[in-house]
Amino acid sequence: MSALAPLRVVLLREADMWLAQGLEHDVGAQGEHLKDVLARLALALEAQDWRALGPAPAYFHVLWACRAGDYQPLEPLTLPSGDGIALGIVA
Numbered sequence: 842m843s844a845l846a847p848l849r850v851v852l853l854r855e856a857d858m859w860l861a862q863g864l865e866h867d868v869g870a871q872g873e874h875l876k877d878v879l880a881r882l883a884l885a886l887e888a889q890d891w892r893a894l895g896p897a898p899a900y901f902h903v904l905w906a907c908r909a910g911d912y913q914p915l916e917p918l919t920l921p922s923g924d925g926i927a928l929g930i931v932a
Contacts, residue, residue: 850882851904852912853931861928862901866894879914879928904931 849864852875859878862869868891870881885891896902908929 848886849905849927849929851901851908851929851931852878853904862897863891864897864902864905866891867897868894869897876914905929907931 848866851860851862851864853860853862858871858873859875860869860871861878861882863882868882868885868889870878870885872878872881908931910930912928912930914928
């Protein structure tokens, strides 16, 4: 499974909500606080066969290419396989 990792995730703020969108696999989550959206993303990765999902729409890949920087939470977010997840914040 290491070929799938790390999963790149775009983090963006829209109005009063945060959105986390995976790139290699079209899985996402949203929440009012960044900590919440990361927890929901972890639950989504555990709850579904995300490996069967295709890539996210091209729009999110463009956002990744233009991201403001990388984000490292205090507690690293990992895939159920134990592989890491790369997080990028869009300004």
